[in-house]
Every structure is written in C-alpha cells, then in structure tokens.
Amino acid sequence: MEEVKLLGSWPSPFVHRVIWALKLKGIKYEYVEEEDVLYNKSEMLLKYNPVHKKVPVFIHGGKPIAESIVILEYIEETWPQNPLLPDDPHERAEARFWTKFEEDKIQKIFGFLMTAGEKQVAATKEAQEVLRIVEEHGLGEKKFFGGNNMGLADIAFGWIATSMEILEQAAGVKVLEANTFPRLKAWIQNFNEIPVIKESLPDRNALLTYYKARRVVFLSAAAS
Amino acid sequence: MRPWIALNIKSVNYEFLEETFGSKSQLLLQSNPVHKKIPVLIHVDKPIPESLIIVQYIDELWSSSPSILASDPYDHAIERFWAAYTDEKWFPALRGLRVAQEDEERKALKGPVIEGIVLLEEAFGKCSKGKAFFGGDQIGLIDIAFGCCLGWLKVTEKLSRVKLLDEEKTPGLVKWAERFCADGAVKGVMPETEKLVEFSKVLLAKLSGAPTKK
Numbered sequence: 001m002e003e004v005k006l007l008g009s010w011p012s013p014f015v016h017r018v019i020w021a022l023k024l025k026g027i028k029y030e031y032v033e034e035e036d037v038l039y040n041k042s043e044m045l046l047k048y049n050p051v052h053k054k055v056p057v058f059i060h061g062g063k064p065i066a067e068s069i070v071i072l073e074y075i076e077e078t079w080p081q082n083p084l085l086p087d088d089p090h091e092r093a094e095a096r097f098w099t100k101f102e103e104d105k106i107q108k109i110f111g112f113l114m115t116a117g118e119k120q121v122a123a124t125k126e127a128q129e130v131l132r133i134v135e136e137h138g139l140g141e142k143k144f145f146g147g148n149n150m151g152l153a154d155i156a157f158g159w160i161a162t163s164m165e166i167l168e169q170a171a172g173v174k175v176l177e178a179n180t181f182p183r184l185k186a187w188i189q190n191f192n193e194i195p196v197i198k199e200s201l202p203d204r205n206a207l208l209t210y211y212k213a214r215r216v217v218f219l220s221a222a223a224s
Numbered sequence: 225m226r227p228w229i230a231l232n233i234k235s236v237n238y239e240f241l242e243e244t245f246g247s248k249s250q251l252l253l254q255s256n257p258v259h260k261k262i263p264v265l266i267h268v269d270k271p272i273p274e275s276l277i278i279v280q281y282i283d284e285l286w287s288s289s290p291s292i293l294a295s296d297p298y299d300h301a302i303e304r305f306w307a308a309y310t311d312e313k314w315f316p317a318l319r320g321l322r323v324a325q326e327d328e329e330r331k332a333l334k335g336p337v338i339e340g341i342v343l344l345e346e347a348f349g350k351c352s353k354g355k356a357f358f359g360g361d362q363i364g365l366i367d368i369a370f371g372c373c374l375g376w377l378k379v380t381e382k383l384s385r386v387k388l389l390d391e392e393k394t395p396g397l398v399k400w401a402e403r404f405c406a407d408g409a410v411k412g413v414m415p416e417t418e419k420l421v422e423f424s425k426v427l428l429a430k431l432s433g434a435p436t437k438k
Contacts (some may be wrong), residue, residue: 051309051343063298070304077297093272093281100274101258103312137258 002061004029007045009037010202011210013159014068015056020155021072023196025079069099072152084152091147098138098145098153105130109160113171113211114218120173127175131160135184143190150194160184161191162201170211225372225413226275227263227282232409233363234286245423276307279368290362299351306347306358307369314340315373322380323428330384337380337388344370345394352396356403363407371404378417379424 006022006029008015022029034042034055041053048057048064057064058071060078065071076084085092108130111123138145138153145153168174176185191197231238243252243262255264255271264271265278267285272278283292294300317340321333351358351366358366381388389398405414 060298065298065301065305067305067308070301070308073304074297074301077300089281089284090267090270090272092284093277096277096280097272097274100277133258 001028003059005032005059006030007032007034007048007055007057007059009034009055011207012037012055013163014054016162016200016202017068017155017158018056018058018071018075019200020158020196021075021084023200024084025075025082027075027079069103069156072155076152084146084155086146086151095146095152098134099156101134101138102153102156110167112173112175113167113215114222116219120171124173124175128180131176131181131184135181139183139187141183144187150191154187154191158191158197161188162197163207164188166204166207167211170208170215225263225375226368227265227278228413229363229368229372229409230279230282230292232413233290233292234282234288236282236286245426275372276311276365276369279365292359292363292368293365294359302347302351303358303365306344306351306366309340310344310366310369310373314344314370315376318373318376318380321384321386322376322424323431324384330386334384334386338393341388341394341397345397348396348400352400357400363404363409367400367404371401371410374401374405375415375417375420376424379420382417382421383424 004022004027006015006018008018008031010033019031032044034045037045037055045055045057046053048059049055049066052066054066056068056071057066058074059065060074065074072084085095108123109127112120112127115123134157138157142148144150145157164176168176192201228240241249241251243249248260252262252264253260255266256262256273259273261273263275263278264273265281266272267281272281279292294303314337317333317336321330321337324330324333347366348358351364352360355361357363358370363371377388380386389401391398404410
C-alpha cells in the first residue's frame, strides 16, 4: 500500500476528523505534528498546502490533499470499507448538505469563544439559533446524522460532541444549556461512545488550556 | 446555473421554475426550509439544495457519459478543492470588490481577487493537461464551479473598472472562458453581461437602501 501521511496539529478539530475517518476504516498512517502551525509554519506545510497554508494536509503516495472535507471524501472513495456515505444518491446529497452547512456555519457556532460582554451574549444566541436548525432539520429523530450509523455529517459536527463543553468552560458561558437541545445532547452522548472516538480524544485539560489561551489572543486582537 | 448546465450535459429533461427576485415562493420555502435559496433540484418529489451538491447528485444518478466528476479519486479531490476555493474564498472576494463604492476600497479588495485568478490559471494548467477544460476534453466540476462565476466576473470588471482576466497574465483562462461560454450546454444558460449589470445595480441600490430606478 502506498504511504499515507497526515500533517496535523493536536488541538485542531479539522485534523481530528481525518484521524477518526482513518481509524474507522482501519488505515495505517504516519502522523506528523506541526510544532507551531499558527506562528511558524513548517516547510513541509508550505510545500504541500501553498494555497491555504493550514492543517490538515493528507499525503497519499506523495500526493497532497488539503481541506478536511475534501480529504474525507477522498478517503471514502479510496478505502470504501466501513462507509461514511450511504449508497442512495439522495441520502448522499443530504449528508453532503449537512456537512456543508457545518462548514458554512462553524464560525457562527464558535463565535462565543472569541467574544466577551454584549458581543458574547449575541454570539451565544446566534450559535443557539444555528444549533436549533441543526437539531430540528439535520438530526430530527435520528440517532446519528447518518441514520443508525454515524457518517460524514456526524464527523463534520463531531467537534461539538467532543469539545463543546471544553469551549464553554474556556469562554465562561453555557451554549447547550440543561434541558435545551435534548436530541443534540443525546447525539453527543452516542457519538462520544463510539470506540474510535472515545480512544482518540485529546487530553481535556490540555485542550482547555489551549482554548483559554486562544480566547485571550482573539479578545486582544478585537480590542486593538 | 450550475445544475442547469449539468442537466444539459447529461441531456436530462427538466422543468425550469423561475423564482421572482424579491419574493420566495411556497415551493422554495418548502423545498429549502434551511437556507430558503435557489437552486433547488426536485427529483421524484425529493428536494436537493446547494448547487455543487446538486451537480454531484446529477452526476451520480445519471452516470452514463459524459461524466462531470473525475473518476480518479485524487483528480476528484483536486476538483473538490478548487470548487470549494472558488465558492468559499474567491467568489466572496469578487462580490466584495463589486459592491465597493470608493476607489481606495477597490484598490485594497482588488489584490486577493487577482491573486485568486492567478492561482486558478495555474490550476487550469495542471488540471487541463493541455486540453480544453479543467476537466480535460469535457466540462468538469471546476469548469462548472468557476465558469458560472464568469457572468459576475465580467460585471465586476465593468463596474469596478478593473481587468481580471488578462491575455498576458491569464492567457489559459481567457481562452478557456471563451470555450466554456460557447459550449452547447452553457450557451443558453449564461446570462447576458448587460442584463447582469442592470441586475447588479438593482441589488446594490437595495443594499444601500436607495430607491431603485426603473
């Protein structure tokens, strides 16, 4: 089998997605950590992702692919075992729709981490409105976005399951309040119980420290 | 426009329903309750929104040639990358330039748009491998994704008084644009630049809250 490499950064939710997909499909890969992806990008990263200069970058047989969802679709096509997409074209379109929705709205959902005071109140409300749509139209009565089994859209939204609580702690605000979003909360529990997800979770304390530090950077950038 | 071209390429019969600008029909609100936007493809009563998702659906369902998406997974990934780049980075930058009112603003916004086109020129060189389209001999995903922005590109060139496609800097794309617009699947679909310019002025007036001229 041709060499599989993943260039990543340990806190990045976009990198986690690719790791989950690789583990779900049982694909062996070499992981290379970008030591300082924000302030001192490696030559490797700049060579393999000159357009966006971001992680994750997936390299298969020396050929690089950037953008996490593009990588996931490539992994799905190249290694069809344990599929992330259903066979039916309409269901595939639905999965892609929700995956795209997550990509389009992620900044809005994240906004509460990067703001304070009045702006944070507004950002929290905005995040909740988006999550309401996700719960009602995306998840509905299903166990996972993918139906009975998790799929592409679950992986795209997965960071909410694994990291939302940590983000809320770092930001000092509750977005998914108790008794609100019952179906989303159930999905979070189901998602986190998937063995591959459970065993891949980064250290919670380390992630909390990381997001607290990022919040300081966001807030001081906004103030200057 | 994109699903329209894809349906033409596949010679699929379809009924085209025009939405009136400024009001959203019941059918639209029912078919796309999340975004309330066009395009929406309705097939066997099931709606599918989002243009590039529709194009993929069309290609998967009507899988007889000509194929729109590449068959090789790596080429397919490159297609998806540039389609996403066009939608998420380049087209919003183009829009920003088009709606800019002041010259200083335009100067600042011009750079990223032109840088993007230079990147797409490079991508064209690599993807086309000397052939007519990004997709090779046939129109592919990037052709459709970027090609459908050509109308607005021409409007921006006119309204912002800036040259974006240039025979010297982007010779590949200049010729490609002519070929794309002349293709049988695209010809009846691409709006006339003058009509789009007028429409753009209506949109801008709405944005700034000014009364629209008749």
